[in-house]
Amino acid sequence: MFGLEKKDLNLLIIVALLTMLAPFILNPFPTDSALAQFNAGYPDLMQRFVIYGIFAIGFNILFGLTGYLSFGHAAFLGVGSYSAVWMFKLLSMNVLPALVLSVIIAGAFSWLIGFISLRRTGIYFSILTLAFAQMSFALAYSVLTPITNGETGLQITLDDPRILGMSATADGSIPVTNIFGLEMRAATDLVIGPWSFTFSVGYYLCALVMLVAFYLSIRIFRSPFGMMLRAIKSNQTRMNYTGLNPKPYTLAAFVISGMYAGLAGGLLACMDPLAGAERMQWTASGEVVLMTILGGAGTLIGPVLGAGMIKYFENIFSKINEATLHSWFDVLPDPMENGLVWVLEHFVGAGWHLTLGVIFMLVVTFLPGGLVEGGQRIGRLFNRTKAAKDDESAATKPAE
Amino acid sequence: MGILEVKDVSKRFGGLKALSDVNLSVAQNTCHAIIGPNGAGKSTLLNCLVGKLIPDTGSVMFDGQSVLGRSPHEINQMGISRVFQTPEIFGDLSVFENMMIPLFARRDGAYRMHAYESVASEKELVSRALQMLEDVNMADKRHMHAASMSRGDKRRLEMAMCLIQEPKLLLLDEPTAGMARADTNNTIDLLRQIKDSRDITIAIIEHDMHVVFSLADRITVLAQGTPLVEDVPERIKGHPKVKEAYLGETAHA
Numbered sequence: 001m002f003g004l005e006k007k008d009l010n011l012l013i014i015v016a017l018l019t020m021l022a023p024f025i026l027n028p029f030p031t032d033s034a035l036a037q038f039n040a041g042y043p044d045l046m047q048r049f050v051i052y053g054i055f056a057i058g059f060n061i062l063f064g065l066t067g068y069l070s071f072g073h074a075a076f077l078g079v080g081s082y083s084a085v086w087m088f089k090l091l092s093m094n095v096l097p098a099l100v101l102s103v104i105i106a107g108a109f110s111w112l113i114g115f116i117s118l119r120r121t122g123i124y125f126s127i128l129t130l131a132f133a134q135m136s137f138a139l140a141y142s143v144l145t146p147i148t149n150g151e152t153g154l155q156i157t158l159d160d161p162r163i164l165g166m167s168a169t170a171d172g173s174i175p176v177t178n179i180f181g182l183e184m185r186a187a188t189d190l191v192i193g194p195w196s197f198t199f200s201v202g203y204y205l206c207a208l209v210m211l212v213a214f215y216l217s218i219r220i221f222r223s224p225f226g227m228m229l230r231a232i233k234s235n236q237t238r239m240n241y242t243g244l245n246p247k248p249y250t251l252a253a254f255v256i257s258g259m260y261a262g263l264a265g266g267l268l269a270c271m272d273p274l275a276g277a278e279r280m281q282w283t284a285s286g287e288v289v290l291m292t293i294l295g296g297a298g299t300l301i302g303p304v305l306g307a308g309m310i311k312y313f314e315n316i317f318s319k320i321n322e323a324t325l326h327s328w329f330d331v332l333p334d335p336m337e338n339g340l341v342w343v344l345e346h347f348v349g350a351g352w353h354l355t356l357g358v359i360f361m362l363v364v365t366f367l368p369g370g371l372v373e374g375g376q377r378i379g380r381l382f383n384r385t386k387a388a389k390d391d392e393s394a395a396t397k398p399a400e
Numbered sequence: 401m402g403i404l405e406v407k408d409v410s411k412r413f414g415g416l417k418a419l420s421d422v423n424l425s426v427a428q429n430t431c432h433a434i435i436g437p438n439g440a441g442k443s444t445l446l447n448c449l450v451g452k453l454i455p456d457t458g459s460v461m462f463d464g465q466s467v468l469g470r471s472p473h474e475i476n477q478m479g480i481s482r483v484f485q486t487p488e489i490f491g492d493l494s495v496f497e498n499m500m501i502p503l504f505a506r507r508d509g510a511y512r513m514h515a516y517e518s519v520a521s522e523k524e525l526v527s528r529a530l531q532m533l534e535d536v537n538m539a540d541k542r543h544m545h546a547a548s549m550s551r552g553d554k555r556r557l558e559m560a561m562c563l564i565q566e567p568k569l570l571l572l573d574e575p576t577a578g579m580a581r582a583d584t585n586n587t588i589d590l591l592r593q594i595k596d597s598r599d600i601t602i603a604i605i606e607h608d609m610h611v612v613f614s615l616a617d618r619i620t621v622l623a624q625g626t627p628l629v630e631d632v633p634e635r636i637k638g639h640p641k642v643k644e645a646y647l648g649e650t651a652h653a
């Protein structure tokens with residue numbers, strides 16, 4: 001079905017189920033319990049999970065397959081956001097044209113940057129992309145203020161033309177993003193006993209787009225094009241002497257990943273119609289590298305897992321503060337409590353980067369293949385114990 | 401006129417004259433062996449044919465066209481495939497995928513991209529790849545990581561990758577080095593059979609004289625960057641200059 005092998009189809013179905021049921025899965029703790037702060041099932045965060053998932057899926061097509069490590073992909077994310085907001089300002093608040101423009105502009109922009117950066121390989125390629133992204137950031141931050149509104153960021157206002165929509169709603173407020181009238185922020189709550197689950201239009205739109213993006217990435221991975229990209233990573237010499245020109249392939253991979261980034265940037269703007277230069281900063285470029293490596297570069301599902309993990313930590317760990325920690329360790333004798341809190345407080349709140357750093361270090365050291373490799377090892381462990389049991393029963397059977 | 405015409409090719413590396421005024425003509429549908437002691441410039445000569453090196457002087461014509469100034473993938477698309485002295489294969493890919501890539505390169509050219517239909521859906525190419533793997537006795541290894549194979553297997557794979565492209569000119573740089581005797585004989589049989597069954601010209605560099613005398617129609621002896629003699633195998637065997645070149649080498653070692 002869908003032109004996929006059984007294994008890939010199963011993966012797609014699992015991912016589809018998980019994303020569709022995410023409002024339940026990510027909210028396992030009752031609303032009033034102490035653990036509720038670990039719930040991630042609110043629209044704003046779930047949207048970021050899938051949007052950054054798209055960003056990482058695209059990045060993985062370049063980095064995971066060809067091995068070209070770009071440190072400038074946040075530039076395309078930012079370009080996507082700016083394009084979408086301009087569409088909201090000029091055309092209408094419908095997200096569809098905004099997303100289309102985001103992808104097109106990011107694609108054109110990444111073609112330009114890729115064309116120049118791909119003249120070099122290895123670390124020089126990475127530095128070139130980083131330099132271009134920082135230039136884009138500087139341009140967005142100051143030089144191109146008429147287009148980007150500088151440090152304030154680009155926002156929609158009451159006097160935007162919106163030729164196919166309206167400048168202001170009947171009651172004089174700024175219209176909201178929608179898809180053919182269905183507002184992105186519209187949501188319904190489902191309360192079951194002490195639990196509460198939120199279903200928002202915005203999240204489900206992002207999730208559907210992510211599923212399509214994921215499906216296309218599976219097709220790319222399994223296609224001759226995907227195989228060529230892996231061949232480039234493996235041996236460019238052999239590639240050349242087999243009659244293939246690696247350049248157009250890498251450039252295509254670069255542009256595709258740039259378009260994915262633009263799509264993600266556009267979606268960010270659809271959920272919250274503003275775009276700022278900080279979205280293009282090098283830290284944002286580095287983040288998608290971390291996501292991909294943490295999840296497992298070159299694997300299908302890895303980048304999505306990595307994106308989810310990092311966004312979860314960013315949002316949940318950064319919210320824990322000293323007071324929360326004190327309340328957790330209340331039962332301990334005071335000196336111990338204070339000591340423990342003193343240590344741990346550096347790893348939460350603003351210090352969540354420290355936790356992330358430790359996790360990243362552990363994963364890269366012990367699981368070079370990322371979370372996916374971790375999953376595979378656990379899977380193999382289970383299989384082995386199962387196989388051992390089967391052996392045992394097989395061995396005992398004749399004796400019976 | 402041969403299918404390959406090398407005229408007055410010289411190549412210097414700093415002070416070292418790796419090739420000096422090499423002339424070589426390889427007739428169509430023959431097998432031409434290039435032998436000579438280590439460091440004679442044999443690999444350097446091949447490098448000048450496939451676009452890896454540009455000679456300082458001279459010309460290289462293939463099939464009536466100059467190859468100089470063309471990039472390696474263009475030269476391959478003209479019909480020249482090369483097996484390297486140290487195997488160049490796609491180590492991270494499976495053996496089967498290693499066979500598919502040259503097939504796509506031959507069918508689709510240097511950069512046509514098919515990003516939607518799967519590799520497995522290309523039934524015709526898949527069956528050709530599997531057939532070739534049968535021919536080189538590697539069908540059972542098709543799911544293996546190419547990098548995890550033995551050196552001899554890597555060579556056979558690389559040769560199969562070149563053969564499946566059905567090149568007009570096949571360049572082999574010590575294709576049997578590191579192979580077990582049985583595999584060497586299989587390789588000889590395979591090359592003979594290919595030579596007899598289709599239009600292919602082969603230029604082979606080889607230290608194993610058994611391979612050379614089993615395959616070659618003509619032999620060029622290269623020493624210190626210059627061709628000493630060129631003749632049919634029977635007359636090369638006892639040639640005094642050849643003995644001298646090789647004895648010179650053993651004396652050095």
Ligand SMILES: Nc1ncnc2c1ncn2[C@@H]1O[C@H](COP(=O)(O)OP(=O)(O)OP(=O)(O)O)[C@@H](O)[C@H]1O
Nearest residue numbers: 413416418436437438439440441442443444445485
């Ligand atoms: N890229 C290079 N830069 C500098 N010197 C080189 C280069 N390639 C080859 N040489 C030198 O040129 C000479 C000829 O080398 P070449 O590899 O052609 O020899 P060969 O006949 O293939 O020997 P072998 O039988 O050992 O493979 C050697 O002295 C070698 O060191």
Ligand SMILES: [Mg+2]
Nearest residue numbers: 442443444485
């Ligand atoms: Mg050599």
